[in-house]
Amino acid sequence: MAVARHWRNQDQRYNLAGTHCKVCGGHFFPKTSMCPTCHRRSMGKLERFQFSGNGTISSYTIIHDGMPQYSSQVPYVIAYIDLEEGDHIIGQIVDCEPSEVEIGKGVEMVFRKLSEEGRSGTIQYGFKFRLTM
Amino acid sequence: MGKLARDVAVIGVGQTRFGEHWNLTFRELGIEAGFRAMEDAGISSSRIEALYTGTMSSGLFLNQEHVSAMIAEVVGLTENQIPATRIEAAGASGGLAFHQAILDVASGLHDIVVVGGAEKMSDVVSNVATEFVASGADQAWEGLFGATMPSLFALMARKHMHDHGTTKEHLAHVAVKNHVHGAKNPLAQFQREITMDMAVNAAMVADPLGMYDCAPSSDGSASLVLCDMKTAKELSDNPIRVAGTGQGSDSLSLANREEITSMRSTVAASRRAYEMAGVGPGDIKVAEVHDSYTISEIIAIEDLGFFKKGDGGFATERGETALNSTITVNPSGGLKARGHPLGATGIAQINELVIQLRGDAGDRQVKDANIGLAHNIGGTGGTAVVNILEVV
Ligand SMILES: [Zn+2]
Numbered sequence: 001m002a003v004a005r006h007w008r009n010q011d012q013r014y015n016l017a018g019t020h021c022k023v024c025g026g027h028f029f030p031k032t033s034m035c036p037t038c039h040r041r042s043m044g045k046l047e048r049f050q051f052s053g054n055g056t057i058s059s060y061t062i063i064h065d066g067m068p069q070y071s072s073q074v075p076y077v078i079a080y081i082d083l084e085e086g087d088h089i090i091g092q093i094v095d096c097e098p099s100e101v102e103i104g105k106g107v108e109m110v111f112r113k114l115s116e117e118g119r120s121g122t123i124q125y126g127f128k129f130r131l132t133m
Numbered sequence: 134m135g136k137l138a139r140d141v142a143v144i145g146v147g148q149t150r151f152g153e154h155w156n157l158t159f160r161e162l163g164i165e166a167g168f169r170a171m172e173d174a175g176i177s178s179s180r181i182e183a184l185y186t187g188t189m190s191s192g193l194f195l196n197q198e199h200v201s202a203m204i205a206e207v208v209g210l211t212e213n214q215i216p217a218t219r220i221e222a223a224g225a226s227g228g229l230a231f232h233q234a235i236l237d238v239a240s241g242l243h244d245i246v247v248v249g250g251a252e253k254m255s256d257v258v259s260n261v262a263t264e265f266v267a268s269g270a271d272q273a274w275e276g277l278f279g280a281t282m283p284s285l286f287a288l289m290a291r292k293h294m295h296d297h298g299t300t301k302e303h304l305a306h307v308a309v310k311n312h313v314h315g316a317k318n319p320l321a322q323f324q325r326e327i328t329m330d331m332a333v334n335a336a337m338v339a340d341p342l343g344m345y346d347c348a349p350s351s352d353g354s355a356s357l358v359l360c361d362m363k364t365a366k367e368l369s370d371n372p373i374r375v376a377g378t379g380q381g382s383d384s385l386s387l388a389n390r391e392e393i394t395s396m397r398s399t400v401a402a403s404r405r406a407y408e409m410a411g412v413g414p415g416d417i418k419v420a421e422v423h424d425s426y427t428i429s430e431i432i433a434i435e436d437l438g439f440f441k442k443g444d445g446g447f448a449t450e451r452g453e454t455a456l457n458s459t460i461t462v463n464p465s466g467g468l469k470a471r472g473h474p475l476g477a478t479g480i481a482q483i484n485e486l487v488i489q490l491r492g493d494a495g496d497r498q499v500k501d502a503n504i505g506l507a508h509n510i511g512g513t514g515g516t517a518v519v520n521i522l523e524v525v
Contacts, residue, residue, distance in 0.1 A: 009273060029388075030274055036389075059295070059393065061287035062340035063279065067267065068260045070279040078280050078339075080288045080393060088388040090275050090288075098340075103295050114278065124277060 006124060011048075013126035016109055018087070020049035027051065027085040053109025053127070055081040058088065062098045069115040077101050081129060095130040106132040135409055137239035140362035142372035142525065145174025146484035151353035151472030152322040159195055159253040160207045166354035166477075167208040167249055174358040176368060178209050181358075182243040184217040187230035187250035189475035189511075193265040194254055204249060216243075223269030224425060226250065227355070227479025228509030228518035234359050235378050235520075244364045250480035251354035262350050266475075269512035271386035283347055283426060285387055285513045287339035290428035293394045294341065296443070299431060301341055303446030305332035307427035308345045308469055310455050315466025317497035322351055322472030346427040351472035355480035357487070362525075373487045376412065376504065377521040379405030385515045396514035399436040403508070406519040407438075412504060414438030417460060417521075419489050419505040421482035424467040430454075433508055434462060437519070461499045464489060479509035479518065486522045 009030070011017040018029035022045040023038045029051060035042035060079040063070075070076060077093040079101065093101050094112065107129040114124040147169025149162050157165075163186075171178060184205050192198045205217035220230040227250030234248040254262055267276045270285055293299045309332055315321040327345060335343035365372035381401030384390055390397070407413055414437060422437065424430035431445035439460050440448045448454060454462035465471045465485040468478055486505035488494050494502075504523040510516060 005273075059288040059292040061284045061291060061342075062337070063281060063284045063287075064337045064339065065260075065263065065281065065283070067276065067279055067281055068264050071260060073279070075340075076279060078278070078284050078288070080292070080387065088390075090280055090285075090386070090388045091278055103291070126278070128278075 016051040016053050016127055018049050018051055020047050021045060027087055029087045029089055051083055051085055054084040055107050057103055057105050057107060058082045059103060060101050072116060081107060092128040094128045100131060108132050139239050141235050141238045141359060141375045142362050142365035143357050143359055143487050144365050144369040144372050145170045145358035146487045147173055148320050148355040148481055148484055149353050150320045151351045151474055153255045154352040159251060162352060162354040163204045163249060163251045164207050166356035167247060170356040170358050180245050181210055181215060181247050183215055183237060183246040184210055185230040185234045185248045186219045187226035187476040187479055188219055189221060189223050189226045189252060190265055194257060222516040223511030224475050225479060225509045225511035225516040225518050226476040231479060231483055231520060232378050232380055232518050235375055238359055238361055245360040247356060247358055248480060249354060249356040250477035252474035252476045253352050254350040254474060255352050274386050281339060283342055284339035286426040286428050287342045289393050290341050293428060296394055299446035301333055303450055304346050304427040305329050306449045307430045308332045311424060311463050311467040311469040314456060314464050314497055315470025318466050318471060321466040321470050322349060323470045342426055348425045348468035348473035351474040353472060353474035353477045355477045355484055357480060357484055371491050372525055373490050373522050374525050376523045377406035377410030379403060379519045381517045383514055387513050395436055396432060396517060398514045398517035399433060402517040402519040403437050406521050410521040416504055417506045419461045419464060419499040419502045421465060421485050422462055422508040423510045424463060424469050425473060437508060456497060457500050464497045464499055482507040482509060483520060490522060490524050
């Protein structure tokens with residue numbers, strides 16, 4: 001993977017920056033250049049929006065057979081998270097035992113190293129989540 | 134709208150056995166299935182006017198793109214410089230190649246075409262295959278964060294369990310049933326039955342999905358001959374008609390969907406195919422559905438309308454999807470037991486329906502099979518293709 005491909009997404013991966021549509025009020029992650037609800041009416045009416053990073057676990061899985069660049073981290077937890085301001089995100093749950101993770105529990109974003117050097121030859125950083133209770 | 138301009142039928146099918154073919158190249162797999170299909174149709178390659186090939190990832194697995202020309206060359210079709218096209222939609226590549234070929238023949242552009250699907254996965258080690266398969270999901274917002282393809286289906290499974298009371302045992306029933314069917318299919322990768330205990334207690338891949346909840350990596354190829362109905366009746370005693378075909382899309386990433394226990398792409402594709410065919414879910418006797426994971430089959434039989442939302446696991450436990458029950462689901466063994474060479478899967482599904490509708494399925498024959506449905510998805514359902522076939 002080319003380095004520029006990662007650099008381009010840094011604001012989203014580091015700051016949880018998404019998009020706010022001033023027409024319908026919706027919040028979207030990742031960034032979008034057109035509101036999925038308002039379509040053309042959203043042209044020129046979209047602004048950068050920083051999500052709080054707070055959300056709720058809607059589903060999760062404990063991965064035992066991981067991606068090559070994550071193989072040293074197994075077992076690790078991936079969750080489907082409902083973000084407080086709307087939309088969903090997929091991210092890792094860290095700083096707890098996998099057995100503590102449950103549907104309905106609250107989470108907050110943390111900034112971490114994502115993975116070891118993969119095929120891109122670079123180490124990636126970005127958001128993960130931890131339980132709030 | 135919603136109709137084909139002329140009737141289209143399948144007149145020949147061919148498949149390699151699916152599995153680990155250490156001694157066979159991608160080219161050789163393609164040749165074997167292609168020649169079997171032409172032999173089954175009783176035609177020579179000089180009659181073929183166009184070629185469609187479904188392949189997900191020859192670039193990653195073999196460092197070889199442009200396999201449409203390669204296949205045309207090896208099956209001897211470059212002499213007439215016929216159009217050769219590759220179609221890619223992850224695991225739905227084969228079903229979508231079939232869909233595109235239907236549109237070609239129905240348009241009147243060509244009368245006789247060959248549609249193939251092929252994948253060679255065993256040349257890379259398993260965690261590299263895991264990474265390549267994940268390229269059918271969203272690499273920037275799922276894969277980079279460590280999500281594998283099985284883990285995305287595990288998210289659907291856990292949510293389905295939470296919302297609908299589906300159990301780990303329900304998932305296991307899907308695998309056990311498909312292995313019973315696969316044991317009756319001489320071209321299946323796994324021709325042996327498994328026990329509930331093996332399925333429930335297998336090593337975890339992505340909790341709650343264990344090893345027996347996941348279709349294997351496979352090498353293999355499947356091919357068929359498709360033509361307009363007039364030509365079909367001249368060439369064949371038992372052409373199988375395409376009654377309906379439908380395609381649907383959804384977001385690449387699971388996180389961009391409101392609902393992860395149902396696939397809108399499947400619902401839309403099946404609605405389009407049912408409407409074209411003028412039939413409903415209750416008319417289907419036999420279905421080949423995309424059980425890349427056991428939860429995928431449960432979600433599919435709900436989205437296709439065979440069972441109501443949330444009842445898929447319970448219906449499977451009641452035995453309603455077993456051979457010659459309410460509706461026979463995956464008599465071939467499905468992706469789980471027949472094997473899942475990505476691009477070849479969608480064509481193998483069509484071939485199984487053709488064999489069933491001809492009444493040639495032997496020990497796994499569905500009684501009075503006169504109409505069948507095939508359901509093929511790519512990734513986590515970013516693409517779905519549904520085809521309905523019937524006896525003429
Ligand atoms: Zn909007």
